[in-house]
Amino acid sequence: MTFDELYASQSVRVAKVVRKKLIGFADHVDDCTQQIWLGIWSSNQLFEKYSDHYIVEVAVNAALKMRKQIMKSRRPNPIQEHPVYQPVVAEGLSDPMRSAIRDLTPRQQQVITRVYLAESSIPAIAKELGITQDTVRWTLKQAKKALRTHPNLTVNRLAIVESE
Secondary structure (H helix, E strand, O other): OOHHHHHHHHHHHHHHHHHHHOOOOHHHHHHHHHHHHHHHHHOOOOHHHOOHHHHHHHHHHHHHHHHHHHHHHHOOOOOOOOOOHHHHHHOOOOHHHHHHHHOOOHHHHHHHHHHHHOOOOHHHHHHHHOOOHHHHHHHHHHHHHHHHOOOOOOHHHOHHHHOO
16 A cells, blocks of 8 residues: 555545544644654555554544643743742741742642632632643642652641641
């Protein structure tokens, strides 16, 4: 089977799969489809080995990868100088706790300070940061775990993470 035969037999199916996975990103469908076929063509292998299922899997994976890249580029970056973040961390915390919070990832810092110090709700934090509520909960769990095991903090200073 030549590349042209493979393309003729599978192009409609690949385009349909890509359109389905990139719903809401119609302007990227052609780019993704072209990347898929370029990758297959440049592999310089015998095209007989490509089954229908394999081609569809390649299309699904490429479309999901492109969707992830698009979403990542549209998501606001966490900024440590966020108006809610800086004043809250600067006020009312001991030096060891402030140091421990600085050792967290930027997203963990934002979530934990908003939940415990700014007393924001999970839905409000999710909306403000542009992430899902489940991501906020998971990030909070990871931040609390990191604070519990931080070498500069003792159990008595961890009232912020002991609850639950």
